[in-house]
Amino acid sequence: MNRRASNIFRRSGPQRSQRLVDATEGLEQARALDRAIRPISAAVRRTLRPGPVKDVLHGVPFGHPAHPPLTDVPMGCWISAAVLDLVPGTRRAAQVLVGAGLAAAVPAVLTGIADWSALHREQQRVGLVHAAGTATASMLYSASLLARHRGRDGAGRTLGFAGLTALMAGGYLGGHLAFRQAAGANHADQLAHLVPLGWHDLCQIEDLPDGWPVARSLGYISLFVLRTGEDVHVLADRCSHLAGPLHQGRVLTDDDAETCVVCPWHGSTFRVRDGSVIHGPATARQPAFETHVTNEGLIQVRPRG
Numbered sequence: 693m694n695r696r697a698s699n700i701f702r703r704s705g706p707q708r709s710q711r712l713v714d715a716t717e718g719l720e721q722a723r724a725l726d727r728a729i730r731p732i733s734a735a736v737r738r739t740l741r742p743g744p745v746k747d748v749l750h751g752v753p754f755g756h757p758a759h760p761p762l763t764d765v766p767m768g769c770w771i772s773a774a775v776l777d778l779v780p781g782t783r784r785a786a787q788v789l790v791g792a793g794l795a796a797a798v799p800a801v802l803t804g805i806a807d808w809s810a811l812h813r814e815q816q817r818v819g820l821v822h823a824a825g826t827a828t829a830s831m832l833y834s835a836s837l838l839a840r841h842r843g844r845d846g847a848g849r850t851l852g853f854a855g856l857t858a859l860m861a862g863g864y865l866g867g868h869l870a871f872r873q874a875a876g877a878n879h880a881d882q883l884a885h886l887v888p889l890g891w892h893d894l895c896q897i898e899d900l901p902d903g904w905p906v907a908r909s910l911g912y913i914s915l916f917v918l919r920t921g922e923d924v925h926v927l928a929d930r931c932s933h934l935a936g937p938l939h940q941g942r943v944l945t946d947d948d949a950e951t952c953v954v955c956p957w958h959g960s961t962f963r964v965r966d967g968s969v970i971h972g973p974a975t976a977r978q979p980a981f982e983t984h985v986t987n988e989g990l991i992q993v994r995p996r997g
């Protein structure tokens with residue numbers, strides 16, 4: 693390769709990929725999408741009321757979002773179908789995989805809609821285009837299945853490859869949502885690495901209001917603190933869902949007479965005793981602290997093991 697050609701190669705690769713990143717970041721700020729997002733998210737919130745179904749769709753029983761692993765199934769089916777489409781004599785198997793991918797897309801779509809409805813607006817903008825990409829893929833695969841069923845295998849394969857292209861574009865945006873914008877990640881997990889082992893002085897119990905949550909700092913870490921009589925409950929203040937301030941949340945009692953806090957941003961509900969998730973969209977337990985009150989009324993805390 694001569695020097696001019698190698699210079700072109702060195703410049704064009706990274707520049708092209710940076711343009712892709714810039715365009716994706718531009719989507720985060722694409723306010724034009726908000727006209728569609730507002731009514732759709734309002735409709736989803738109206739339809740999907742807080743309760744067990746919504747919690748399952750978010751993945752609360754599994755301890756992490758259900759959507760990402762569920763997307764693996766249609767993607768796996770459709771990628772496998774594309775491989776088989778290149779292999780002679782595998783027509784029937786490819787057709788089955790296209791159909792299986794369409795069936796597996798249903799739970800992936802439902803869980804994705806539930807998660808999307810409880811995201812920041814910048815995440816929802818990227819999420820909307822991600823959904824448009826995967827919806828286009830599903831439509832193309834539906835047409836592909838129909839064509840295959842009618843014996844038009846060439847058209848079925850072409851539509852399948854077009855669907856795979858749309859799927860890859862949608863999947864790229866899904867990666868941006870998960871890894872750049874941290875949608876679905878646990879936003880409170882780092883606390884375990886930030887608080888040294890052992891007991892730490894927090895504040896005097898007499899300085900805390902009774903029954904009303906407040907924020908207190910442990911060094912540079914913000915904590916949710918709730919005093920109920922002589923009991924003191926301490927959690928990480930940044931909600932594990934998207935880092936909302938729990939100390940601004942509502943305190944209530946759940947069906948088991950346990951005191952809980954409801955995050956003010958998207959309504960995740962945590963038991964203050966141990967930080968466990970009662971309702972999503974959060975799926976990760978809120979880091980909790982053991983508390984101890986000295987004879988002088990000083991509250992000491994240490995991370996719960």
Ligand code: FES
Pocket residue numbers: 931932933934935936955956957958959960972973974
């Ligand atoms: S930040 Fe979303 S529920 Fe707390």
